[in-house]
Structures are given as C-alpha cells and as structure tokens.
Amino acid sequence: MLSDTQPKAEFAGECHAVILAGGSGTRLWPLSRNLLPKQLLVLGGEVTLLQQTVTRVLDAFEPSRIWIVTNEEHVFEVRKQVAAVRPELEAQVLAEPLSRNTLPAIMLGLEKVVEFNDAALAAVFPSDHLIGDDEAWINDLVRASQLAEQGYFLTFGVAPAKPETGYGYIALGESVGEGAYAVNGFVEKPDLATAEAFLREGTHLWNSGMFLFRARDFLRQVAKCQPELWEWWMAREETPLVQGYRDIPNISVDYGVVEKIDNIAVVQASFHWDDLGSWEAMYRLGDKDESGNVIQGDVLAVDCRNCLLISEGGKLAACGLEDMIMVQTRDATLSCPMPRVQSVKDLVDILRREGSQLVESHPTVVRPWGSYSVLEEGPHYKIKRIQVNPGARLSSQMHHHRSEHWVVVDGTAEVEVDNNPVVLVENQSVDIPKASQHRLANPGKVPLNIIEIQSGPYLEEDDIVRFDDVYGRVKK
Known part of the structure; x- marks a missing residue:
C-alpha cells in the first residue's frame, strides 16, 4: 500500500509530525496484548490503525518531516507496517529501549525535529485513533499552526457525543480565535454524574491527545517543569537519549508539561474522532446485523441482540444474549456486559499482577x-x-x-x-x-x-x- 499524495497542508511555519506508536491498549484485551497492541491490529478498516494514521499524516506532511516513535519490542513490526505505506518512512522509525510514557517519547521525536530547526513547529499524534474527514483535520492543523506561531501550545478537543467516563476532558475558557479557546483546566476520566454535567452544560471537550507547538517553546517548558528530564536532554550530545532511558521518570506529557503551563489553547475539532479505546467503541462503529449485533469471525448467534461477538479462535456460540461483549481468541475469552466495558482494564491489571502471559502475547x-x-x-x-x-x-x-x-x-x-x-x-x-x-x-x-x-x-x-x-x- 503506497501513499503517493502530495502534502495538502499550508502550515504557518515549518512543521514536523511525531507519531506515537507505543502503548499496550489494555482495554481491547484479549485482542490487544503488550507484544501486539491495538495500533498494530486491523480494527475499523482494511489496514492497521498505525497504517491509517501514517497515510493520513502523509496527506499533510513531507515524509522527511515525519517521525514515528515506538519501542524495541514493536520496532520491527512498526517498520514493516510503515514501509508498506511509504518505503522511506522505515528509516524514520525511532525505538525506545523501554516504555517511559508519552513525554520522553515526544522528546525522542523532538531530537530529530530540532536537528532541522529548533524554531520549527511539531504536531504530535497517537497512532491508534480513528479520524473521519481528513480535509477538516488538515484545516484544523493549519488553524492550530497559526496560533502556535503566536506562542500558544495547542491541543485538540472533541465535542462530547455522550457522557464518557473513559476520556479526559478539557475545560473551555475565552475565545482566542476561530474555533479555539483558552484552556481553563483538565479533568481526568470523571465519574458519570460529572460527565453528564459536562455534556449538558457544553463547557468541556474530550481530550484527543493530539498537540501542536513550537519545538523550542515546548522544550523550555520541559526545562521549567521537569528538570530531571531536561538534564537528560541536555546531555544528549555526550550520551545518546536512548542510553539514559532506564533512569528517567515514567511520565505522561499531560501530567509532566501540559497541565502545568499557562499559554495553552484548544482547537475544537471539526472532524470526527474516536480513540477506539474500548469494546463499546468497536461495537458502536461496527456494521450491525438486523438484530443490532456486530459479528466478526466464526460466530453462531441465536436470539442475540445488540451484542459484540468476535472470534479469532474456534467456534463462538451464543444464545439469548443482550447488550453483551464476547471476544474469543485461541487462548482467552472475554465476556462482559456492555455497560461494564471499562472494567476490562481492571481484569488485565489482575492478570498482570498474577504474572499471566495472556497479557504479554498471543499464541x-x-x-x-x-x-x-x-x-x-x-x-x-x-x-x-x-x-x-x-x-x-x-x-x-x-x-x-x-x-x-x-x-x-x-x-x-x-x-x-x-x-x-x-x-x-x-x-x-x-x-x-x-x-x-x-x-x-x-x-x-x-x-x-x-x-x-x-x-x-x-x-x-x-x-x-x-x-x-x-x-x-x-x-x-
């Protein structure tokens, strides 16, 4: 699969893309495992989520300005998948020796950006989200780049479609431009009553996890907010960044930087967005039969309604189920009521504490x-x-x-x-x-x-x- 399109975005300045392709996607267990996370799976399309992301990013950025950050466990599969989209991107894949969350991963990508130009803009994208309407997505990026040139740190928010307790939220402040607002704060995965209030009042957006900023401005904030990471960054000419990974903090970009700075704004997305972060999302986006079921694989469903039934193992036979999720692989089966879908992560945490290999890999x-x-x-x-x-x-x-x-x-x-x-x-x-x-x-x-x-x-x-x-x- 080759993407031969010419970039369509006209950014306000030189702009690079950093795609984050690490993570484990535990809420989609048992399909997603540590050694085969959801971005490397074919979910909601004909190619993997990573390949969908890379194809979309190529519509806005030159290949030489795209950097994909993953870890050593996944690097060979990531290189294979991105090379199938655009062969020259295989050399743009950077490997962390171990996972240290999103902030160190972004800094690993920024090392390549500042080698080009420390005044360049950088856009950060997760590799495991679904985006609809690529043209609107590009327009929102261009709008964000104009604000980033004015010194803002940009994030992208999505208007809530329902009271979701599995997402982070962004509190809206005053307008700073067309479809853009100052950020009044962040709320991490609220309870149901709070999420319902946010939806009713229209004061909060879902946090998409995408960012756009000037590279050197971001690094100044790292120096201010995370001195230990800054010391690691400043020593990179003597010691490559990957060599110091084991000793640096395991910290997210949200907690480490984003929630601590003042000049941050949010662009309200004009495109459709879904992070495919749960089996409920897979059901919601899937093709449904006349009984409202989403069925994939070798499944026999009798008198079932509004269920997600997936088999990648043997025959999955279900009878009389309603609002249920059943996912079967060769070595594990998940059975969960649709309203309890967020509890899948808790199941994975228990398996991990037990030392189960079911968390690590497929057969x-x-x-x-x-x-x-x-x-x-x-x-x-x-x-x-x-x-x-x-x-x-x-x-x-x-x-x-x-x-x-x-x-x-x-x-x-x-x-x-x-x-x-x-x-x-x-x-x-x-x-x-x-x-x-x-x-x-x-x-x-x-x-x-x-x-x-x-x-x-x-x-x-x-x-x-x-x-x-x-x-x-x-x-x-």
Missing part, C-alpha cells in the same frame, strides 16, 4: 524474521510452530535451561549447531542440545515451517543468549 508472536505459535505447553515442555520468512535468519544463540528438537514441515532449513552446518528439508529433523550455540535460516524463496519441541526446567523467552543477530538484538 502467535511476530518477530522480524517471521513468527512463532505456541501449540501446546505444560510442565517442562513446550511445542511451537515456527515460520521463517524467505531469506530470513534467526540470531546465533544458545539456551541455558532447555534443549530443542526441530522437525521441518515444509521449506528448506539451514541449521548450524556448534559450528556444524546442515541443510534440512521436509520431514527431516535435528536435535539442539542445551547450551549449544545454534542458528536457523531460510535460504529458500518460500516460507519455512518447522515444529519445535522444547524440554527443560525453564522455557521462557528470556533464556536466550545471542552471539550475532542481523536485526541488532545482541546486548552489549
């Missing part, structure tokens, strides 16, 4: 060389299906606690065990003893599929020591 995990799927596991054993893309190779590695047995299902495998190379084809196998250095590659032109049987006292993914890796994953 199928995407890697830069291909993917693997866990077929079965139990005490001291795990069975995987591994698919290696044509021409790809895994790292040279070893495991302290497990041995492996590989069987080629189809394709051709180049295997090296302790410097002994061998080529395997369909139905041939090889043993990988514990603590042996080994490597797997696909020299062919079709995908390589193997079955891997692991055995040992510890079988988690962190029992990998890498010696060489074409994807730069060897730890120094």
Whole structure:
C-alpha cells in the first residue's frame, strides 16, 4: 500500500509530525496484548490503525518531516507496517529501549525535529485513533499552526457525543480565535454524574491527545517543569537519549508539561474522532446485523441482540444474549456486559499482577524474521510452530535451561549447531542440545515451517543468549 499524495497542508511555519506508536491498549484485551497492541491490529478498516494514521499524516506532511516513535519490542513490526505505506518512512522509525510514557517519547521525536530547526513547529499524534474527514483535520492543523506561531501550545478537543467516563476532558475558557479557546483546566476520566454535567452544560471537550507547538517553546517548558528530564536532554550530545532511558521518570506529557503551563489553547475539532479505546467503541462503529449485533469471525448467534461477538479462535456460540461483549481468541475469552466495558482494564491489571502471559502475547508472536505459535505447553515442555520468512535468519544463540528438537514441515532449513552446518528439508529433523550455540535460516524463496519441541526446567523467552543477530538484538 503506497501513499503517493502530495502534502495538502499550508502550515504557518515549518512543521514536523511525531507519531506515537507505543502503548499496550489494555482495554481491547484479549485482542490487544503488550507484544501486539491495538495500533498494530486491523480494527475499523482494511489496514492497521498505525497504517491509517501514517497515510493520513502523509496527506499533510513531507515524509522527511515525519517521525514515528515506538519501542524495541514493536520496532520491527512498526517498520514493516510503515514501509508498506511509504518505503522511506522505515528509516524514520525511532525505538525506545523501554516504555517511559508519552513525554520522553515526544522528546525522542523532538531530537530529530530540532536537528532541522529548533524554531520549527511539531504536531504530535497517537497512532491508534480513528479520524473521519481528513480535509477538516488538515484545516484544523493549519488553524492550530497559526496560533502556535503566536506562542500558544495547542491541543485538540472533541465535542462530547455522550457522557464518557473513559476520556479526559478539557475545560473551555475565552475565545482566542476561530474555533479555539483558552484552556481553563483538565479533568481526568470523571465519574458519570460529572460527565453528564459536562455534556449538558457544553463547557468541556474530550481530550484527543493530539498537540501542536513550537519545538523550542515546548522544550523550555520541559526545562521549567521537569528538570530531571531536561538534564537528560541536555546531555544528549555526550550520551545518546536512548542510553539514559532506564533512569528517567515514567511520565505522561499531560501530567509532566501540559497541565502545568499557562499559554495553552484548544482547537475544537471539526472532524470526527474516536480513540477506539474500548469494546463499546468497536461495537458502536461496527456494521450491525438486523438484530443490532456486530459479528466478526466464526460466530453462531441465536436470539442475540445488540451484542459484540468476535472470534479469532474456534467456534463462538451464543444464545439469548443482550447488550453483551464476547471476544474469543485461541487462548482467552472475554465476556462482559456492555455497560461494564471499562472494567476490562481492571481484569488485565489482575492478570498482570498474577504474572499471566495472556497479557504479554498471543499464541502467535511476530518477530522480524517471521513468527512463532505456541501449540501446546505444560510442565517442562513446550511445542511451537515456527515460520521463517524467505531469506530470513534467526540470531546465533544458545539456551541455558532447555534443549530443542526441530522437525521441518515444509521449506528448506539451514541449521548450524556448534559450528556444524546442515541443510534440512521436509520431514527431516535435528536435535539442539542445551547450551549449544545454534542458528536457523531460510535460504529458500518460500516460507519455512518447522515444529519445535522444547524440554527443560525453564522455557521462557528470556533464556536466550545471542552471539550475532542481523536485526541488532545482541546486548552489549
């Protein structure tokens, strides 16, 4: 998918885009997991939310002025997805070594912006929102850029359509221009009574999480509000920003800067916006059948009304349900009344405290060389299906606690065990003893599929020591 459109926006000054492509999207569990968050999923369209965002941003910005910030866990998938939209954007993806919330991520993007021009404007966009009417979105950006040139820090607010308790709100002050207002304060996820009052009185807008500001003005505010982050920023010529990530505060841009400054204004959006932040939003935006149900996948629904029913696993059979959400994957099923949709995040928090892998990944995990799927596991054993893309190779590695047995299902495998190379084809196998250095590659032109049987006292993914890796994953 290529976007060949020429940018349409006529900003008041030089303007760059910073797209935030990290985050976990826990309210869309079990489809969204830490290793495959919602921006990397196809939701509400034919391509992923990230690809929709990149395509839209290309309508307003030159590719050389677009920066995508993600983290090391997602960087290879993000690069693959943005390259499918515009190949040169693959080099514009920046990787955080670990998540430190939105403020450090924005500063990582701003490092690239100020290399061009510290007087340039910067627009910050989440990668997991749905935007309708791109022309209106561009017009609102241009309007915001004019105010940013006057020294304002701009955010974008959306007129509430209902009393929503899952969004932050912006309190409106006096007008500062056409469709723009001073900000009188922020309210984070109010209770239902407060949200109903905001809707009734028309005094508040939903906070969209999009911003536009002059880069150097923003950084001055960081220096004033977050001296620890400023010290980290100022040392970047001696120490790259990513090297200091583990020691900096985990802090959002809203709490760290936006809520502490005075010259902030909000542009009321003239475009449709939805953050797809809950299953209720997926239901509301989905195509409904004659009974008001949104159904995706292998689902049998009998006498069900106004339900969201999704299956990415086996057959999901539902009978007599009303106003319910049921989402089934290969390894987990969510069942929740529609009015309790915000409680999904609480369920994920419980699973995380229990150390459940259901929060981390799907049975199928995407890697830069291909993917693997866990077929079965139990005490001291795990069975995987591994698919290696044509021409790809895994790292040279070893495991302290497990041995492996590989069987080629189809394709051709180049295997090296302790410097002994061998080529395997369909139905041939090889043993990988514990603590042996080994490597797997696909020299062919079709995908390589193997079955891997692991055995040992510890079988988690962190029992990998890498010696060489074409994807730069060897730890120094």
